[in-house]
Amino acid sequence: MIGSEEYAPAIREVLSAARSRSTPDGDPVSVSPRSLPAALTAAERDGRVPTVAEVKPTSPTTDGVRNDDPVTMAEQMVDNGAAAISVLTEPEHFGGSPEALRRVREAVDVPVLRKDFVLTEDELGRVAADAVLLVARFVDDLEELVAAARDRGFQPLVEVHSREEVEAAVEAGADLVGVNNRDLARLEVDLGTFERVAPAVPEDVTTIAESGVTTPADARRMRDAGADGLLVGTAIVDGDVAANTRRLVQA
Numbered sequence: 001m002i003g004s005e006e007y008a009p010a011i012r013e014v015l016s017a018a019r020s021r022s023t024p025d026g027d028p029v030s031v032s033p034r035s036l037p038a039a040l041t042a043a044e045r046d047g048r049v050p051t052v053a054e055v056k057p058t059s060p061t062t063d064g065v066r067n068d069d070p071v072t073m074a075e076q077m078v079d080n081g082a083a084a085i086s087v088l089t090e091p092e093h094f095g096g097s098p099e100a101l102r103r104v105r106e107a108v109d110v111p112v113l114r115k116d117f118v119l120t121e122d123e124l125g126r127v128a129a130d131a132v133l134l135v136a137r138f139v140d141d142l143e144e145l146v147a148a149a150r151d152r153g154f155q156p157l158v159e160v161h162s163r164e165e166v167e168a169a170v171e172a173g174a175d176l177v178g179v180n181n182r183d184l185a186r187l188e189v190d191l192g193t194f195e196r197v198a199p200a201v202p203e204d205v206t207t208i209a210e211s212g213v214t215t216p217a218d219a220r221r222m223r224d225a226g227a228d229g230l231l232v233g234t235a236i237v238d239g240d241v242a243a244n245t246r247r248l249v250q251a
Contacts, residue, residue, distance in 0.1 A: 057070075179201075
């Protein structure tokens with residue numbers, strides 16, 4: 001795990017904001033989840049590239065803000081072959097919100113991943129989702145947080161960037177692992193990251209390639225390297241959402 005001082009400034013700001021959030025009010029959220037691995041498998045069986053399409057208003061690595069209704073975008077993604085949907089709930093730097101996720105999950109019939117910087121069990125209580133992203137290098141006690149997510153019904157998708165983090169994720173009980181091709185120290189993307197890291201993931205663990213997939217060729221490359229699914233944001237929301245989704249899921 002790299003020290004926080006080695007993260008890109010934008011990442012340090014995001015983490016600082018995540019740590020300063022107040023804990024949610026009300027009863028803890030729990031869910032009966034739709035299976036993300038099953039949805040990826042079903043997409044592959046149908047001849048589609050198993051794609052988790054991301055409702056992504058903005059991010060520190062993109063220009064501008066997409067102000068479309070998140071439900072409209074999610075429905076276009078699903079109608080054009082996305083196996084699942086990811087929704088940003090981080091507000092300050094990604095323009096997301098728990099309410100956007102809540103509305104999307106009510107509108108679609110595929111699994112919905114909550115993408116945020118979840119650092120503590122309290123943060124799990126903000127909104128219901130089928131799966132929740134946990135970034136291995138940001139979490140102090142990964143095993144405890146994986147267990148807490150499962151106790152609430154969430155499927156924890158543990159994000160890693162190195163073989164060492166794969167080992168930590170597996171030891172923590174993860175059976176869903178996302179390999180992020182974006183280096184959080186420099187915010188640079190290298191698809192070779194997945195190719196180097198994925199062989200360390202056990203065969204019985206569902207593996208998702210995150211970040212950097214922009215073309216059908218990229219999608220095929222990640223699939224050839226062993227990705228059970230792809231998490232794609234910018235390449236889908238930058239332009240015609242329906243057409244971009246079709247282009248990738250038919251790669």
